[in-house]
Amino acid sequence: MAVRQKPVEEQVIVITGASSGIGLATAHVLAERGVKGLVLAARNEEALRAVAEELSRGRTRVIAAPADVSRREDVERVARTAIDAFGGFDTWVNDAAVALYGNLTEIPLEDQRRLFDVNYWGVVNGSMIAADHLRRRGGTIINIGSVLSERTMILQTQYSASKHAVKAFTDGLRMELENQGAPIAVTLIKPSSIDTPYVEHARNYLDRESAVPAPVYDPHLVAKAIVFAAEHQRREITVGFGGWVIGAMGKMAPRLMDRAMEWTGYGLQTTDQRERPGMRDNLYQAREDGDMYSSQPREPRRTSLLLEAQLHPFVTATVLAGLAAGLAALLIPPMASVRRRRPSRSPSSRHQPTVRRTGNGHDKRTLGPGHVSQRGPSEGRPQPRH
Template sequence: MSTTPNLKSLEEQVIVITGASSGIGLTTARMAADRGARVVLAARSEDALREATEEIRADGGEAEYVVADVSDRDDVREIAETTAESYGGFDTWVNGAAVSIYGTLTDVPVEDMREQFEINVWGLLYGSLEAAERLKERDEGGAIVNIGSIVSDRAIILQGSYSASKHAVKGFTDTLRMELEREGAPVSVTLVKPSATDTPFAEHAKNHMDAEASLPAPVYAPETVARTILDVAEDPQREITVGAGGENMVVLGRTLSSAMDTLMETVFYDQQRKDRPPSDRNGLDEPTRDLEERGSYEGHVAESSLYTRFRQGRVPTAVAGGLAATALYAGYRAIRGR
């Protein structure tokens, strides 16, 4: 049976974060450093990583960076080696690197899907295996935090290959957890599943539509996800969804599958397309160079999630239960209305 890992408080930890040059990864790195952790940022863009590292150091934090493409296993090993040389090892490894593709499955070239899987699936697999091997050697163990998505549970139209990759992430993460538990390794494995998040996700996606890509509502702030990641680095859970909107989509998909399909085909299809042409910029073909936490979502962005706070024991059960029931009923009415 598993041995409970002796996870340190955040200010005592060394945290590795892949995909740390933008979005959730960058937000998590900055927040972790603010809370006293030593951080190792990894991504493909050296300019962005250097700037982020210098910023953290200027604010009194400790940080290193590694230029790495997670689809290359040798690069992933280099992340671990650099961390060992700089800090003697790590306590938490966050697999956050991922890219999206917009378009119907018949319009997206198979070559793009394959490259996406190299990053989203194989990159996370390499990082998880490297982290597990090194954390097993430490008496206190540590934590692996894999970033999935609500589409790990419920596929979304126009992001079919991304949904498939995140389904694979969940399957791999669940299996790794069981194997480590059976082995008795003091390593926690948590799957964090964000709802739609106001990062440059849509802007960095490779877009095969004839319209600019957007996110379907409701949309949450990246800080909401970052707080969750850092919470499970200290107090792990098996998996957690960030945002009641995403959880409701999953629950409705399970209980009213055909109706949810119809909602996807109508509301979610339109919500992911803007009334202007797409740009050529994308993070699949080349690294993104700007330090951007937020995207250009034009609607309301929720700065926190009461549902997620409840799941982490931060909100009274009665309050969260009432809010969840209200939100679920609203989602049901929306589907019936369609």
């Protein structure tokens, strides 16, 4: 069955992890577009209701649905909230995630399990519940993965592993739904380093404050990709060329990338500041939210040519073809001129005789095509005087 995706202005959209970062940026962009309805889910009820109140001042109806995505019953309650308020939903965005920094041998196993409960099983819970509802009306499931699903980042091994799992699950879900003829589009968004409160929310077992490697991109770029995927069927969208390069290099030269990460991984993911004592992360408990950006001083990139190329591939191909044609038009005339000016042999030189010695001691003189003469050893030479 064909997938039909409505304009976002006609859609009801559910977003998990909506109280900060990418989820919050996406909620703002959708509200500005005038989406029909928003159901926002996160653990921090106070921050979530503040966001819902702010966004409800426009023409969009926004409902807060507090939930921990690692608990299936919480996710089911989010879906029921959307159904009760709007009669259903059209797009479901799985964005909620937590993070860990540190060496595997130093991170307690319960923390690693908790990360998978949120990052992987939270996506599974949301996707399966959304798919069950969308089978009847059609729509879109958007899972927020990471470029680290293509290349593991040292000191973020379990986060990378969870995003590998999200990618595998998303690919499998897409194939199964297509095979069953379900009218559901499934898209994986893979952000690079994004300027969100990621490091403020991450549990850090390093001796210095954590950081995300440069270049860093604005969360509104990820929001743009999410909104696009809600209206256009896409398999994957990568946000940020910097992260894409890491994945590509990891495939072309995996051992070299291993060594590069071993040499630079700690320095790229820490600051000069000592880590402050005491856990201030959101691994188990929600912390103060409502921030879209990180508190670390840096200027994020607000454009991504790679993203634009993926969102508008035909326009990109046309532009590249035009540039290639223009470049050819500039280069071909000079090259042709060079060929015309290349020195050539004069007609007279083409008929200058060439001489080669034959086996019988005679010279064979070639004057040109069809002109051959022979002479003996002494013919044409001065004879000695007697």
